[in-house]
Amino acid sequence: MIENFQNIEVLNLEKRSKIIDKPNRNEVILLHVKAMKFEWKQYADFEKNHRAEGREIIVLLPEEMLGDLIQLKKTCDALAKRGIGESRDYEYVIRWNNKLATLHLLFSERKKMLVERQKSIQEIFGMIKRRIDKLNLMLKTRNLDMKRELSKKTAMARSNMKDLLF
CATH class of the missing domain: 1.20.5 (Single alpha-helices involved in coiled-coils or other helix-helix interfaces)
Structure with missing residues (x-):
């Protein structure tokens, strides 16, 4: 069961997308999925007069979920679609550092x-x-x-x- 998560306002989705895709020294990227009709740059251009371009949800994943990457992808896809809806572009990365796995879900509020x-x-x-x-x-x-x-x-x-x- 997923219990620990953060909901963060993102001021620059394009930059944040590049950051979450790069592993740190002690981390591995297990999965990176983009379900995008538009690029983050287009959202940035559209939102340039507003304060935030989108949001990032960071979820601490239970260890049991890490056994099967195919099942993990299905679960994260379902979580993203259920959580933010089908009419929003999103991107997520699952990072693992030998102890904890985190899901970083970026999405546009538009x-x-x-x-x-x-x-x-x-x-x-x-x-x-x-x-x-x-x-x-x-x-x-x-x-x-x-x-x-x-x-x-x-x-x-x-x-x-x-x-x-x-």
């Missing part, structure tokens, strides 16, 4: 749908900006053409006026 929506809004703004830039270029080109045409007509009118006066 549901995937919100990030998809934010991404699609950014894509729409990008598309609108590209269209505006294209229209501005067309108008600039058209204005240059109109100025050239006006210059030609002005030159012709002056020429005609000279012919009439002289």
